[in-house]
Amino acid sequence: MAQEILDLDKLIPDKRIVKLAGKEIDVSKIPSEVTIEMAAKQDEMKSGTNKSFDMVFETAIKICNASNQDEPITKEWLIKNTTLDQLLALMEFIMKPFKERAEKAQGKNAESPSQ
Incomplete structure (x- = not known):
């Protein structure tokens, strides 16, 4: 009998680091909880x-x-540790994977005819 294994440990996101005020902040991991919360509030967030x-x-x-x-x-x-420009750049950098995923999904929907 064949065995099928889905190894989710292989799905490791690219390393994404923010350097701020002498700290290195790893923003690579986006918990599912955050993604689900954002999906539920996307209209309000936009x-x-x-x-x-x-x-x-x-x-x-x-x-x-x-x-x-x-x-x-x-x-x-x-x-306390950012200027307005730094804060906006930080938020844009952190939200980039969400934006890219949304754009990718829109592209897929545009490619497939709905008829």
């Missing part, structure tokens, strides 16, 4: 309101802490 900014900010913090072995990254720490 709205461009203050609430959506806070939601993206909180998501970024969760991702910063997913593989962080040091003291937890907090909203206060990020605000």
Whole structure:
């Protein structure tokens, strides 16, 4: 009898590191919990309101802490240790995999006719 094994340990994301205030923050791992939460709130997150900014900010913090072995990254720490340009660049860098995956999914949907 043949055995089929799905080795999910092989699905390791590319290393993505943020250097900030003397720290190296690994943002490679995006927990499923965060992805599911974002999917449920995607319309609200795209709205461009203050609430959506806070939601993206909180998501970024969760991702910063997913593989962080040091003291937890907090909203206060990020605000204290970044300029506005750095904070926006950090959030954009962290959210890049979500954006790429969404674009890829849209491309697949556009390629396949719905008829």
